[in-house]
Amino acid sequence: MNSCKVIDEVVNKGLCIGCGLCVSACGNNNLKMALNEHGFLEPQQVSGHCEGCKGACLSVCPFNSKPNxxxxxxxxxxxxxxxxxxxxxxxxxxxxxxxxxxxxxxxxxxxxxxxxxxxxxxxxxxxxxxxxxxxxxxxxxxxxxxxxxxxxxxxxxxxxxxxxxxxxxxxxxxxxxxxxxxxxxxxxxxxxxxxxxxxxxxxxxxxxxxxxxxxxxxxxxSTFFTEYLASKAGVDVAEYRKPEFRLKDETSTASDYSFGCLDKDNNQKTIKMRMVGDMWGTxxxxxxxxxxxxxxxxxxxxxxxxxxxxxxxxxxxxxxxxxxxxxxxxxxxxxxxxxxxxxxxxxxxxxxxxxxxxxxFNHRHNGLGFRIKKRRSEGLAVPPKRFEKDELSFLLKLIHLMRMKVRKKSLEIWKKTKSAEQFDKRMKPYLFLLSTLTKINHYYKWYSEPGAIKASLIRKKSKIFK
Incomplete structure (x- = not known):
């Protein structure tokens, strides 16, 4: 089988983001987008032959590891x-x-x-x-x-x-x-x-x-994110419709929004995102x-x-x-x-x-060098990046490793459970360790930052140690 370059170099190496521009660029009409086993869109070959395209699909990929x-x-x-x-x-x-x-x-x-x-x-x-x-x-x-x-x-x-x-x-x-x-x-x-x-x-x-x-x-x-939120709101993951991710509460703060969706009887079910926990930093x-x-x-x-x-x-x-x-x-x-x-x-x-x-910025700039170094140690290529210095403390490296672990485990566990209750139970040890490391890091900053920054931290201490 003559494989497509974007599938060989990007999809199979875990770097596809699902933008689909490779499908449009393919001169052979040999690609289509489809959901993979973990709920992400990625290109798949229509036929077993891919010839004469000269890598047009790869040229428009934002995660091409060897761009001009x-x-x-x-x-x-x-x-x-x-x-x-x-x-x-x-x-x-x-x-x-x-x-x-x-x-x-x-x-x-x-x-x-x-x-x-x-x-x-x-x-x-x-x-x-x-x-x-x-x-x-x-x-x-x-x-x-x-x-x-x-x-x-x-x-x-x-x-x-x-x-x-x-x-x-x-x-x-x-x-x-x-x-x-x-x-x-x-x-x-x-x-x-x-x-x-x-x-x-x-x-x-x-x-x-x-x-x-x-x-x-x-x-x-992933689509798993929406399924999980629907399940947390009390709706069967096979029956939810019309998901809405940012239902505002003008009487509260900007971050105090809700997720909502319809159940099989067209009743809207909602849940405050603060009740779900941190879905982004984790x-x-x-x-x-x-x-x-x-x-x-x-x-x-x-x-x-x-x-x-x-x-x-x-x-x-x-x-x-x-x-x-x-x-x-x-x-x-x-x-x-x-x-x-x-x-x-x-x-x-x-x-x-x-x-x-x-x-x-903390994750994508400060922590990027560490993740790149780890990926390269596994023999995997990385697209050219502008923030490759690895200057993280040992504690921050542990936090980034746990985030990577949590990301991977969340997809593996949801694929098997499709139940928010079971998912939360199985993810609890990983999230607990990540949370503990994060709190230790905040605690360390509390005693090591200069006075001006410490004054800012004092104003936030009730939230940090909550």
Missing amino acids: NDISTETKLANIFINESKNHNTSIGKYINTYAGFSNEHRVNSSSGGIATYTLIELLARKEIEYVISVKETITTDSHYAYSISSTRDELLAGAKTRYYPVTLAGVFEKIKELDGKFGIVGVPCFIKSVRLAQKADPILETKIRFLVGIICGGVK GLFKSNACDFCDDVTVELADISLGDAWIEPYRSEGLGTNVIITRSILADDIIKKGIENNALTIDNLPISSLIESQRGG
């Missing part, structure tokens, strides 16, 4: 595509301005501050684009959400919320060449990188894709590829958006976006929105923006 040098990192790709930004920061990449705020109209019906929805509607109204490719609910029986194309405001509003569910650009991406007009695309860092790689490979795509909205991501989740149900991503703030998008997990914004239940503009058009949309009172916006210092995503 000129496109090997986000920094090098940014020098090609993000050339209107005059400012640069090692942590967040190129930028024009940084803000925090929300859309006065779209905030309530969006996962965070509604800036993504506002921006895309403005792009359509200005006729900068004719189509938007974003994730929306699907009526098919094999998936709850999928990338779809919108061309009107109403169609766009149907996809205003965040979906922590595997989706792929395969299929919809081919429509870009078929339809007459320019496109905007919404995606997480790895998906945005794959779009830029596709633009680099195909001048038609570079011309037709006008604007990219980047969503700061805590990690791509790595539960996360893709292995996410452990080898160093792009925290979607450095290749025209505008990057995330949650403002800092005060005073964290206390506002309706949610607030952190905003990084990287193109003149993106910055103009924000500034015009401020002028016409459509947006409530603060200028945000870089230091505050970085602090709002502190967990992401």
Whole structure:
């Protein structure tokens, strides 16, 4: 069997993120996307022969371990595509301005501050684009959400919320060449990188894709994540429908949101995410590829958006976006929105923006070198990365090892149990050890940090030692 290069070099080595751009790039029509045994989308060969493609599938893969040098990192790709930004920061990449705020109209019906929805509607109204490719609910029986194309405001509003569910650009991406007009695309860092790689490979795509909205991501989740939450809410995993991941409570804080879904009798069942536990810092149900991503703030998008997990914004239940503009058009949309009172916006210092995503930077920058070193010790290749120094303490190395263990075990155990009660019981020892190590690390920082930082820790001590 003549295997496909992207399957040999990426999928079989545990680095596929499911973006699906390889399917679109394949000149032999020999790839299709399908869920694997652990609930992640990945390409599969249609036939046993793959000849004459010269690795086109691999050239658009964001986790290709041997890319051409000129496109090997986000920094090098940014020098090609993000050339209107005059400012640069090692942590967040190129930028024009940084803000925090929300859309006065779209905030309530969006996962965070509604800036993504506002921006895309403005792009359509200005006729900068004719189509938007974003994730929306699907009526098919094999998936709850999928990338779809919108061309009107109403169609766009149907996809205003965040979906922590595997989706792929395969299929919809081919429509870009078929339809007459320019496109905007919404995606997480790895998906945005794959779009830029596709633009680099195909001048038609570079011309037709006008604007990219980047969503700061805590990690791509398996379908198992949604099944688990449905089970925790009291719904049979084989019968749940219409999952919603960010049901807001405007009387509480931004992080105090709920998961909800419908049962077989169309009754909505919900559960507060704080009752579920930490689903992000632990790595539960996360893709292995996410452990080898160093792009925290979607450095290749025209505008990057995330949650403002800092005060005073964290206390506002309706949610607030952190905003990084990287193109003149993106910055103009924000500034015009401020002028016409459509947006409530603060200028945000870089230091505050970085602090709002502190967990992401700690994991993807500070801890990356250790994970790379470990992977290479196992004889496995890693894509070129910009943060390869391994400077973690012994204790932090243990924490990262446990996160990797928890990620892997969560997929193995859920595959066997499909029951939140049984899953929680079997995962308890692993999560307990991770939690204990994390608390010891906080305790160590408590006594070793300089006075200024210790003062900040004092304000948080009730939460740290809870």
